[in-house]
Amino acid sequence: MPQLTTLELAKEHFKFSAGHFTIFSATDRENLHGHNWQVGVEITAEVGDNGLTFDYAVAKRQAEAYCAGLNERFLLPGRSPYLRIEETETGITAIFGDERLPFLRRDVLVLPLRNVTVEELSGWLLGRFCEDLAARTELAIHAITVKVYSGPGQCATSCWQRP
Ligand SMILES: Nc1nc2c(c(=O)[nH]1)N=C([C@H](O)[C@H](O)COP(=O)(O)OP(=O)(O)OP(=O)(O)O)CN2
Numbered sequence: 390m391p392q393l394t395t396l397e398l399a400k401e402h403f404k405f406s407a408g409h410f411t412i413f414s415a416t417d418r419e420n421l422h423g424h425n426w427q428v429g430v431e432i433t434a435e436v437g438d439n440g441l442t443f444d445y446a447v448a449k450r451q452a453e454a455y456c457a458g459l460n461e462r463f464l465l466p467g468r469s470p471y472l473r474i475e476e477t478e479t480g481i482t483a484i485f486g487d488e489r490l491p492f493l494r495r496d497v498l499v500l501p502l503r504n505v506t507v508e509e510l511s512g513w514l515l516g517r518f519c520e521d522l523a524a525r526t527e528l529a530i531h532a533i534t535v536k537v538y539s540g541p542g543q544c545a546t547s548c549w550q551r552p
Pocket residue numbers: 410411419422505506507508539540543
């Protein structure tokens with residue numbers, strides 16, 4: 390069995406400022422608000438004879454790219470059972486019950502999530518790390534854990550392990 394070690398990458402700049410609202414039911418949601426969301430990733434991989442798993446800068450660049458892509462946007466859940474999203478000529482309208490929330494296209498990012506929550510964001514970012522890193526067999530990654538914080542002391546953790 391190869392030696393396994395877990396890299397923990399939670400740089401202060403792994404963060405994005407974004408707006409959202411949590412939807413609790415077909416009739417109950419939060420008002421629009423925002424957070425400075427914080428991201429951390431742990432990667433368990435095989436240590437080679439050179440005493441290295443892989444250059445963790447590769448993972449840091451991925452985390453930075455994911456955060457940059459989310460930064461300064463209003464995030465909408467594209468797979469919510471309670472929210473309809475209409476593309477219009479001028480932008481995007483979110484429809485919640487009898488409420489219509491219009492946005493300019495430049496301000497919004499529709500994500501393949503059921504809700505914009507720490508749970509869904511951590512699961513989605515985990516999927517991206519798996520696609521971009523775990524799929525690279527030369528990195529010999531055995532597990533990835535992603536944490537997303539909506540504020541200090543409140544986060545969700547999503548994990549993947551190689552079967
Ligand atoms: N399971 C979840 N529940 C809730 C989530 C979530 O992502 N998953 N998110 C929210 C709110 O969007 C979020 O908590 C708002 O944060 P904040 O403005 O910091 O207000 P809080 O009351 O949560 O923080 P305090 O510091 O305790 O005031 C709600 N539920």
